[in-house]
Amino acid sequence: MPRIGWLLRKRAATALGLLGLSAGASALASVSAGCSSEADGPCISDEQFFAEKVWVPILSTKCIGCHNPQGQAAESKLILAGSSEAGFLDKNLATFKSLAGLELGGESYVLLKPTKAIEHGGGQVLASDSAEVEALRAMVERTKEPSSCETDVNASFAGVVMSGPEETLRTASLELAGRLPTEAEEEAVAESGMDALDPILDQMLTEETFYVRLKEIYNDLFLTDRYLNGEEAVDLLRSDAYDPKWYNSLPQDPALVAKYGARDLEDVANKLKSWTNRAVGREPLELIAYIVRNDRSFKEVLTADYTVVSPFSARAYGVTAEFKNDADPDEFVPAKRDPIPLAGVLTSPVFLSRHPTTNTNRNRHRARMVYQFFLGTDILKTAEQPLDQTKITDFNPTMNNAACTVCHAALDPLSGGFHSFDSAGRYEEDDTWYEDMRPPGFGAESVPFSEFPTALSWVAKRVADDPRFALSAVYTMYTGLTGQQPLAAPTNDDPEFNAKFRAYLAQYHAFNTMAHDFADGGYNLKTVVKAIVKSPYFRARNVAQASRGEALTQLGGTRFLGPEQLHRKIWAVMGYPWRPRAFEDDGNRYDFLLRRDAYRMLYGGIDSQDVIQRITEPNGIMANIADRMANEMACIAVPRDLYLPQEERLLFPYVETTFEPRDTNDFDVLPAVEGIKQNIQYLHKRVLGESLELGDPEIERTYKVFLETWEEGKAGMAKPEGEEGRLSRSLPGPCQVHNDYWTREGLPDDEKLTRDENYTVRAWMSVMTYLLSDFRFLYQ
Template structure:
């Protein structure tokens, strides 16, 4: 069967995966000598650069296709063009011009029966200048040369990694020359570790440390040291709002003031045990996993096949009357919601289960289980596997099981037996969210696996598209056509690993269902074939073990958390021609080293024997206490250009803004009992404010636009209206906003002057609002506080004028939308004396105006 193009091929053309190709291209003497001389030169280059993937006989390996009778082997011209543009993978500038011609001649002579033709190479004549010698200058030149020849194709010319190999900047084995030398000697290059041992390994190790670590890490440390950090109190407020949607309480702040960083760590640790924190973690991970698509209705349950899970709609079998309003109907829809939504979010719940139980995060991929609550477990027909926690006062006494009690379960297929779970990767929901087709053959799932768990975008693989993209004539282009195999050799082995899982996410082991395609690369990872013994039916689990052992796994976790917590995407890889000392490259390398250090710590902190390493809380704590999250200014003399991305100010997402309103005002922003910023329906504001539905809208808008600005204004006007009277209704010590004020306090006296006694109270209350709403700890004589006090005086004065002028505002009362005539808790009508309606001196509306100011301030709608 012929295979055409698949959904991942395209990208050959992007070109700049690592974007940092600083190595001097290796070129032979231009156009000189006979074909045999060229071929001889080509042989030495082939051995150094190509053999590791294509084999010494050119017959290929798991890492590279065969070159015998390859589609581009018809002429020197076509083959050298291909090599110039695409090879070595990830570092195509390494062999261009005459170098590519020489290698082509060798390949044609040695592995193909023809002799090289006489066509001139299609490239521009190579640069007549000889290549620049290695710069030396403290660099191990032999190591540099060996690295360029043997390592750069996988790890990138500047060590920042490629889809074939991880970054070497601040790598796990980079802590000492001895460790790194030994690692290289014993394992590198993959599949041929005897190629570089002894001095070779030592030289390369020294070069890696000199070029990619000492210098880069030193520069990174210097750059990050230039960032001035927010104080612990401000940091705690920001972290508390971010991670748990609440403000720090008074005793936390006093504890922080007394014990400093020790208290900070303790409080943050407690925050990371709150239910709101786990909800926040699901929110962060959903931005990547997109599982919330299946929330609501039967969107998740309907993905199960009835033959596989005959209990999937168990709530239908209870005989509940769901047509007529009443308790049975309420129960029916409650049960359905608990089952469906638990199933929809099972991948996200797995991550929070790991966190709650202090298990290593590697289990999100390697765990031989998925999690469920009682209700979703019953849909899977495995509720008997666990003893479920019950609530003391359940909504429906017949169903006392806590919907928040998620526990590990193992699923069974009626025909094929126990699922070989691999955490998230074999979740039926995950497999449906990232589906495949008979012709796609799991390649989409492979791409997503690389993207989500290996910090690798395979669409950025180096290479170019063939001129004629409709290659349906090659016997097997994904194997034979290097234009195709450059991507497929990375993607297909992982795609094949998913072969035991159907397009519907069903467990269908190919050992029992007719095998797998033979015209694509078989199961493997990073050039190593998967051992079939013991893995044939559980190959995703084998892959999971490989992934968590790969340094890119922890780095992908770090980047996921960093993006979610700071709201900032990692700095993109600079273009290849950006100089080493350019600000943007310095910024990128500093952040990459920072990520790598966090990744290393994630893997090593804790006790692996006790299973306490791979604890995400350590990473979250490090991010929160780190320079990007806490950046508040720069030292004088700092390289401002290199700090373009230093900081974490973000337009709050609709979810975060919703939580901040509740946390600061004690009120959600609602209409018709729907939270406006969370509402995905037509009149909701979630999408308009930049949110996503995890279905068709899967990215967030991070920059404000006109509609977002209008939404902020409306939110500020409406919430200020609702909040003032409600807050004054409470006892002063219960108030979130006006603890220092009495509703009758007037800033202006009868003569229109500022009343000194009330002024003191107003100043104190402004300080309180500044902290509560803006996170700014302002002194009483802070110019901004005084300016706001003056604004209040001006507003009150104008308000009194309006009352004097007559018309609507003559009535000296609050707008009827903003007054309080019913108890906010019970909804019952208040007696006249408790109602907050009158505002004869315009002071309540002055506070209302101040709240409009605060709620639309940059420091409120951003964090």
């Protein structure tokens, strides 16, 4: 096949623009109100006014140093949360409102204290005639007469190019369902626009691929897939309480071979071992999938007094459960593991083992993960400062030194909630807690003595009731669906603070709205997914014009596909997965992008053990893998699709192998050219999601790939035998169609495709390689 590498880097300038997708701060800077203007300026919501006029210039710079949970003013009524805590602005606004009504002589304490009109331990912080005091006074008035203005997040995206309803549908379909939209879905969106998305998304969120994707997203947090190899998960179960390797004592019953679809009894044992280990290893992820699939409250991720088991993990745990098919490794049903007081994923053996403890750590690592996974708060960032160990002179610094208590005051009580679970994740009913640590609890509450044996269940319920729980679910799904981390509040010394804070505030408000809707809707996670998909943060694609000199902020939208997502996209678009052979009866599928011993790790994936961070920007190795994929998938799919009857084809509904663009006199064969260009237009839509007119320059570029490949091929086949550069009329061996791809059964001779007499098959293979190598396919 002629080389077309020089063409596979087309649209470089456009690609570079999208690979580094960003928006000028001017596009995100205005979080303007959606109300009519007032005499003194635009209508500003109370939340925005507090954030911009009170928090940024006053509370975050002049107050929080003392008025924090461990500061000198820790005993006062004004306790402020730092920006590392999810939902900190809402929490601080609520605190401000509760204090604004406390008055002396008709003046609010929040005005009297900082001006030292009355005694203030921090002295005079603000001049009574300063602009800061006027801002505080205005905010106090707003607490008495709240503004009717609403923060209009959409205004912050002025100048940002958004995907339309059709493109949003395609992106969502590939992301959530691992397939292309159906014809009916496309017609509905074409007719009703974004309004048609809701019922379509509802359907997608019932499809099995969504739950595969959901488990991938949460495994990127939990990293519990670390135990899927061999018997690593069942090895975590204590043999004195369970029968984790029950499959080793199976009777030698030949009926088991048929029941489990095995080759022989040895294969039965291997299957049962693998299925049992996988069910135990994926228990936390399967619990999340069960909760979401059944529209249960997402709080049950922490509060469920049950777990989920497959027919095989049920045997390992020794629990009784009813299954529709007790030979199905993918069926999970709820069950209890007496006498353990369960607390959702927190009491799963693999979760506890993946996030272990020691005698000195005392469950603090586990507690930190709870804050990070379920409260959207990196507890370590609450005190990001170098510690001078020479100043840590207290007998018990985690209890008594302010440099330590800033983290430990929140962390240690939650650590105590895990007291009944040892370093191996085993339940110890009679366990005690350390007397030199804070008592188990959460926030200002301590676990009642009567609840001490079930402290983790007690704590988990409080965590799930915390407003940050809903926000953390939004954060997790946003990152999973867009590949972007939520924006962090900029530091006050950032030279582009104003622009970055406005961008942060816009996202903060949007995510808070989603979190409130999530909670109001009974904590159904599907509402979060739908809200993100319809939001500008998912639909943003590019910027019309970035403003020079202002902050650039990453948005959602286009991102490099990970190996699992690319695998599903290839299959959805091409009709075949990228693997060296078809499905095998023993389940030993060799999908290149899914196997650790193939390309999953090299293409930026994780193994949840040694590699726990995905690579999101392609390197040279990943580029080479993508090129190999494009060549091999063209070889696999193009001949097979062309050999099918025209009405059954996915890729080539408008052409036949006999369609040559020019005749022997080198004149264009117009009907063939029209058919070729029409099929190219169709492929741009199917492969790249581009709706192009037939005269579009991109259509012409792709036609040029076809034409020049065909011309070189025809010339090569015309050369005499033995002459350099002569090309065969047969397809390359791996590209020939001799058998059914899925069953490997041989085809009748008259249905085989081994020859390419006109060089059109290979020309189409070049086109397909060209399109599959495009960044628009490798990104989404």
